[in-house]
């Protein structure tokens with residue numbers, strides 16, 4: 082349904098991983114062509130995004146439940162039990178409940194989205210995700226009038242997530258979106274990448290992906306989704322509110338207090354490769370800027 086949002090996300094079929102190109106994803110991408118003429122009209126940007134390798138994406142991770150080093154998640158997340166998996170949906174919804182992941186996924190349409198991914202630490206990748214639109218899930222659950230935000234929680238299971246046994250983070254990891262951000266067609270619930278089930282270090286079995294926001298908004302291994310009328314508390318904002326805001330929209334003009342956000346290091350680009358300029362809203366300005374009309378993006382960082 083929202084294939085038009087892939088308009089600047091052109092698949093690169095020459096990568097070795099091209100075998101993951103399944104028929105459904107192909108049909109989805111074919112749908113892009115029709116929409117491109119309309120949406121792309123008057124737009125100069127036409128960019129081919131070359132996904133990072135499966136190896137890059139699955140070995141350089143932030144998943145603090147398993148430790149703070151980029152290599153910790155791949156080392157320790159293997160212990161995570163992801164079956165069975167349930168997601169509790171509660172708050173201002175018509176059909177609250179605890180749902181088996183299979184029940185949710187079988188009601189959704191899985192498609193492929195090749196998105197830029199920009200961490201607040203000023204590195205980036207391009208990831209070919211598989212998943213469904215969060216909007217479809219929220220519509221399925223039935224959003225009640227009065228809901229203004231969506232809150233998410235990661236699994237809390239210290240037996241399997243060693244860093245949850247201590248440290249400064251108030252577990253579980255929490256994130257949130259404004260309802261209109263959550264309903265935006267770019268906002269994805271990802272169940273896999275490169276056509277494979279989501280690797281544990283990347284947030285198995287299901288995670289959020291919000292491509293125009295810093296990576297920490299894209300919460301992993303989700304067990305709870307709450308519709309609420311209040312802006313929810315979020316993990317990094319609770320830890321360091323002057324450094325990490327609720328919005329966390331990628332913005333090369335608003336620096337982190339301790340480093341510039343103007344440029345980013347592309348993972349896999351080699352040790353001496355130049356940093357590339359960071360794009361406003363991570364390159365999704367045409368699609369999402371309207372969500373923030375009239376908002377001062379320095380105040381609401």
Ligand SMILES: Nc1nc2c(c(=O)[nH]1)N[C@H]1C(S)=C(S)[C@@H](COP(=O)(O)O)O[C@H]1N2
Pocket residue numbers: 138141142143144145146199200201235254282283284295296297298299300301302
């Ligand atoms: N539960 C949970 N979700 C999380 C994190 C985390 O530590 N715990 N790290 C975030 C950060 S800072 C980033 S950059 C991305 C990293 O996703 P990736 O490892 O798939 O690249 O996950 C985000 N989601």
Ligand SMILES: [Mo]
Pocket residue numbers: 143200201202295296297
């Ligand atoms: Mo991050």
